[in-house]
Amino acid sequence: MNMETKNKLERFYRKNVWEPVTLGGALTLWSQRYGENVAVTENGRQLTYGQLETEAGSVAQGFLSSGFKRGDKIVLQIPNSMEFVIAIFALFKAGMIPVMALPAQRKTEIKGILEKSDARGYIIKDRYLGFDYKEMAREILSESCNGVRVIVLGENEEFTSFGELRADCVFSEAEAADSADIGLFLLSGGTTGIPKLIPRRHADYLYVAKETAGRCKLTSNSVYLAALPIAHNFPLGCPGLMGTLTAGGRIVICSVTSPDEIIPLIEEEKVTITGLVPAMASMCIEFLELGEEYDLSSLEVIQVGGSVLDPYLAQRVEKAFNCRLQQIFGIAEGLxxxxxLKGSDYVRYHTQGKPISPYDEVLIVDEKGEEVPEGEYGELLVRGAYTIYGYYNLEEVNKDRISEECYFKTGDRARRLKDGNYQVAGRLTEMINRAGEKIIPSEIEELLLKNELISEVQVVGIKDKLLGEKICAFILEGSEKMSLNNIRNCLADMEVAAFKLPDQVAYISNWPLTSVGKIDRNKLRELGEKL
Structure with missing residues (x-):
């Protein structure tokens, strides 16, 4: 990476793009602007902007008074709750750095995250969905991370109680962080190994939240349902929690990501916008089809992102929720x-739209790193006002992921259309190499979904000694099963090339999911290899 180029970009963003405001300072400004508006609602509880400011300041002072210092990393692993919101803003105000762990992550991942981040604190719920987080914390502390202080929401036993952190004195922001400092660590997606730490700065994260909120037309009347785990980038800042607060809207907390929680909350809280991953959107549609009537007329926008949304499901989403679909593609590292929202049916169903910022610089390149013609697929590279220059403390990885000119190599396969919209076809690692022929799984999936007997399908590459990889189509079980020959004939009738025809088919009752609700394609590959 050329440091001169990086420094030049940084100077430009500081002068022309970023606001000199931290995320903790932003809450103070919002409380002054929207003080009496309700900011957060959960299960009959609510906090106004002014009350959230007071609560966050009190807990921030409690962190400082109990021995934590500005710059300390604190791993936060609690489910969606009002306390989650209070905790992150308390840490922002105190100049500490929350590391956004997910409730579904377990011992190996959390131990690695604590060690990688050199965390001094670890905030957990006592129990959630039957899992004992205190026992996991004990096991981790007995093996390593002895200097980490555990703070518990709920029954704390030998650990520090989150409730006891509240201080009576007024918090002073004199020692707050600089807006260009690291404000939080997000975690890389992935389904194996220890997640990489993604450093996001106060200024860049506030910028992307505001820009996304603008693209979603959020106002002080907007009601955002946080249905996915808020520690994930999508519901946290795209526009999510942060973007809604920039507009003075209200956050509704969904404590469990499940259709029987999500759908009733939309009706009860008059939700206007929410965000789901494709697998959860599909489950919500199935829930609605069970027959019980729900009034979802308040819903104006449903965002779907996190993984590729096929056009067939996109149309089903709009029809089932009777509102505007907004596809969103993003990476926790930036873009x-x-x-x-006013785009044509083709744009909404078949593309992932345009970058939210005029300062996003996007390249689509081939395997040699050379830019491809418009309309052709290649790897998506990006640099901009909120895209990182590398993972935290991973210099060897960064050498491969950051170009000399400071572009981040996303590893996603995409193309730019003539109208400026982008189509993302999935990860480069998902592309199937069958006997030297490159196959994009989403292309086959989209064609298979034209058959009325197939409601959901995932195509993956399975290791094969002869072909290198063979094509396996996993289909969600329905009323009738199709044989492999029927599926191949169906595609052949659509004049699909022979090398793109599936080599095997398998029916599955439920999709294996990652910790953020995406379909776990690695698990599908493992299942395919056992067939």
Whole structure:
């Protein structure tokens, strides 16, 4: 990476793009602007902007008074709750850095995250969905991380109680962080190994939240349902929690990501916008089809992102929720694209939209790193006002992921259309190499979904000694099963090339999911290899 180029970009962003405001300072400004508006609602509880400011300041002072210092990393692993919101803003105000762990992550991942981040604190819920987080914390502390202090929401036993952190004195922000400092660590997606730490700065994260909120037309009347785990980038800042607060709207907390929690909350809280991953959107549609009537007329926008959304499901989403679909493609490392709410059916169903910022610089390159012609697929590279220059403390990885000119190599396969919208076809690692022929799984999936007997399908590459990889189509069980020959004939009738025809088919009752609700394609590959 050329440091001169990086420094030049940084100077430009500081002068022309970023606001000199920290995320903790932003809450103070919002409380002054929207003080009496309700900021957060959960299960009959609510906090106004002014009350959230007071609560966060009190807990911030409690962190400082109990021995934590500015710059300390604190791993936060609690489920969606009002306390989650209070905790992150308390840490922002105190100049500490929350590391956004997910409730579904377990011992190996959390131990690695604590060690990688050199965390001094670890905030957990006592129990959630039947899992004992205190026992996991004990096991981790007995093996390593002895200097880590555990703070518990709920029954704390030998650990520090989160409730006891509240201080009576007024918090002073004199020692707050600089807006260009690291404000939080997000975690890389992935389904194996220890997640990489993604450093996001106060200024860049506030910028992307505001820009996405603008693209979603959020106002003080907006009601955002936080249905996915808020520690994930999508519901945290795209526009999510942060973007809604920039507009003075209200956050509704969904404590469990499940259709029987999500759908009733939309009706009860008059939700206007929410965000789901494709697998959860599909489950919500199935829930609605069970027959019980729900009034979802308040819903104006449903965002779907996190993984590729096929056009068939996109149409089903709009029909089932009777509102505007907005596709969103993003990476926790930076770039966010989303479709225009007034875009055509083709744009909404078949593309992932345009970058949210005029300062996003996007390249589509081939295997040699050379830019491809418009309309052709290649790897998506990006640099911009909110895209990172590398993972935290991973210099060897960064050498491969950051170009000399400071572009981040996303590893996603995409193309730019003539109208400026982008189509993302999935990860480069998902592309199937069958006997030297490159196959994009989403292309086959989209064709298979034209068959009325197939409601959901995932195509993956399975290791094969002869072909290198063979094509396996996993289909969600329905009323009738199709044989491999029927599926191949169906595709052949659509004049699909012979090398793209599936080599095997398997029916599955439920999709294996990652910790953020995406379909776990690695698990599908493992299942395919056992067939």
């Amino acid at each position: 966010i694209c989303c479709t225009d």
